[in-house]
Amino acid sequence: MADFIKNPVVDLLDRNPEPVFSGKDLSFSKDEKAQIMKWVSSYPSKEGAVMHGLWLAQEKFGFLPPEVIQLVADEIGMPYADTYGVATFYTQYFKEKKGDYVLDVCTCFSCQLCGGYDILHYLEDKLGIHKGETTADGMFTIQEAECLGACGSAPMLQVTNGPYVNHLTPEKIDALVDALRDGKMPEFESVTLPQDEDELGGNRRTDVSLTPTYGVCPVSETLS
């Protein structure tokens, strides 16, 4: 956001981009279609399935160029324009091609105070790219993100809309990048607040082991 504040210019989007996918590549498999129809039928109106559909398409194609958004719209049976509006609203839907791993470094208030920008700049120096860019080998993209809702474990980052990496230090960044280069995604970790550990001997949430929400990484229920 920092650059936008210095130079608040919104550019016109490319209104007639070259299609990236076409022909046979641009289609859903039978299973994927069935999955989308299942989502469609589980909402009062079919438009409810749009975010699921877009997410599935992003998992399949890696990102969402206009022709993929059109494909999702046709599959769900809702207007292309509305689907496009939804896709551009959420930054987690990638409208252009990104690296294999997208590192969303949080620089919102809590993370910023705890050194979020230091982490961001360390990562930029390490990978030799600026935020918003992708490494030449197409492996990493660094993005600056607004609050990801993990202020208690600041500074933190998120890997490709998936697991969070908490309490970041330069050493942790080094280890993370090495692991990702080897193809190992970080594990989901359930973090408690420091004051809770003091008060309640480790974890105030006694139901962590019982409630799946707390123990499972909130990834999408996609097919692949």
Added chain:
Amino acid sequence: MPTITIDNQNYEFEGRPRLLQFCLDNGVDLPHFCYHPSMSAPANCRQCLVDVGMPQMNRETRESNLDDDGNPIIQFMPKLQTSCSMDMTDGMVVKTHCSSDAVVRAQKDTLEFLLINHPLDCPICDQAGHCPLQNQAYKHGPESSRFEFQKVHKPKHVDLGPNVVLDAERCINCTRCIRFTSEISKSNQLTIIERGVKNYPMTPPGIEFDDPYSMNVIDICPVGALTSKEHRFGARVWEMSKTASISTVGSKGSNCYYWVKDNQIMKVTPRTNMSVNEYWLSDEERLDCDRFNKNRPTGPTVENAEVSWEMAYKAASDCLTGIDGSRALFVGSAYATVEDNYLLTKLATAVGAPTPVYLAHVEEGHADGWLKTDDRAPNSQGCERLGLHAADVKELKARITGGEVDVLYVLEDDIVAAGVCTAKQLKKVKVILHHYHTTNQTLPAADVALPAAMAVETVGSFVNGDLRAQRLRPAKSIAGVNRTLSMEIGKCRADAHGTPFDKWYNESNLVNCQPGWVSIPEIASRLGHEMQYKGPRNIMAELAESDSGFTGATYEAMGEFGVSLEPIGVTA
């Protein structure tokens, strides 16, 4: 009957009207941007906030709690409510900006937010002068902005489609245009893209905003974000006069306003008539301007030489004098008014000619079940009701080429362009022609050519395809007629307050033409048949009396919105 109290005044209501619409209908001028009566209310502009309360009820007795004076205690909602999305209920108490300081403050603050990234380029904006944002900022807004930082810049002059240009900076994201394409025209071509301060309406990639009704979004846009490519920077709104009339590109007869500057039609906008076009106009009706301004004749001609009106009338009456009536052919026009066609039938009768025919201008497959019709002429029904019938082109052709016609009288139509015959084939025929344009292909063959006033220059009435008789009012004046003296013309600022010395006052572009209700009686009187009418109002009054097809269709009855006529079969 349920009652509601708005600003300490009681109103009765029926059903469950929406609060904002009820207020507007009852003269409480609540400011609003995103609400439009024909569309859903997303309540996203937040401008129509009001304080809403209900009488406090005792839970046990189910009766209102009373205060010390015996009045019911009103429990107001904790936050202000958007009146556009608020359903009215019995006993509701509403405080608007007229009686509540909190509402005044809320409206002021909402406007301050809306104006944060608005460019304030009103001096060059087409919407200035009739801009809800501008008006409401003056009425309800803050004196100045406290936002002293750089505004967000968004794409400017983007061609959304063939007729609409977007200036995204001016947009306040009311989503009226998006709701129009999704709820009214159903083309679904627009959406709001991006989020937060970056959002603006746009077509998705690869889609052009080529909806045949796309230009309606220009009117419903409460700011100058969507402008007409055709009319952009054409004229400021206060320089133009605005005349309530009807559109003439098809037989729908959509109600519209003609906007005129310097005697030229600058733009056409819809006029609300819930029985005909509701709030909308098609793009073809809106772009119907150049026809009235370009290729207009400079005066009457005889044998293609320009003459005075006197000489032209004389020449026309000479053509009709001492003829064999059965060998004269009168062609009426579905472009001409009921009055003019009626006078033509009287003239035909006077010279002993058979009842006129008219040329149908039907384009199969043009209709879309909404405002576009197959019939591309505005008054076919009016002709039919007068006893004129659509001509069989082949039969007409055979008669003219077979030498059965000595005199051909064409009222405001183009018999050559319609494919009846060629100009050469008319050489031996005396042709009297009322024409609109110098491009009229019958003109070279015309012995007497009389420039005719078009629908925007004459007084008259049309009967649309749905049997609704509606009035035309002159939007622009014609040469030799003072525009304010001519009947029922729309006044602009120059008319109301100006003098000929004002710099905006302009007498250019006056077309030297005459309406049929002036020229036909002139010809008739030279033939010894006086037609005693003061004007089209009297002609129509006579028709409403004498012709069962026009019962009730007086000017007074037609008024602004027209009257429905009975189907001919029933009355005849």
